[in-house]
Amino acid sequence: SVDAVSCIFMTWNRKKSEWMRREVYFDAEKQLPDFSRGDLVRYVTQSNFIVQYEILAKSVLEIEEINEYDEYGKQYEEQDENQDEE
Numbered sequence: 825s826v827d828a829v830s831c832i833f834m835t836w837n838r839k840k841s842e843w844m845r846r847e848v849y850f851d852a853e854k855q856l857p858d859f860s861r862g863d864l865v866r867y868v869t870q871s872n873f874i875v876q877y878e879i880l881a882k883s884v885l886e887i888e889e890i891n892e893y894d895e896y897g898k899q900y901e902e903q904d905e906n907q908d909e910e
Contacts, residue, residue: 827852831859831874833867834885849873862886 828849835846848869850856857877859865862885867877 828873829856833865847872 829852831848831850833846833848834843836842837844848867849872851873857874858879860883862883863879864881864884865877865879867874869875
């Protein structure tokens with residue numbers, strides 16, 4: 825049982841040539857990194873825990889926030905409406 829802080833990174837996938845969302849964890853007992861939205865960070869993980877990181881540049885990327893819950897919720901509502909009609 826380890827207390828952890830969840831960090832969401834947008835990671836470039838070379839194979840698919842697209843940005844992918846990656847959730848990794850940081851030990852809550854350690855001082856939190858000075859990460860901010862849009863920072864360019866190189867990081868190394870072990871079992872989804874960050875073990876090493878380097879902030880390459882601060883606030884260089886513009887990240888558009890996506891609320892997945894709204895998208896999924898909307899999809900579920902549409903499915904429910906279609907089932908009601910049948």
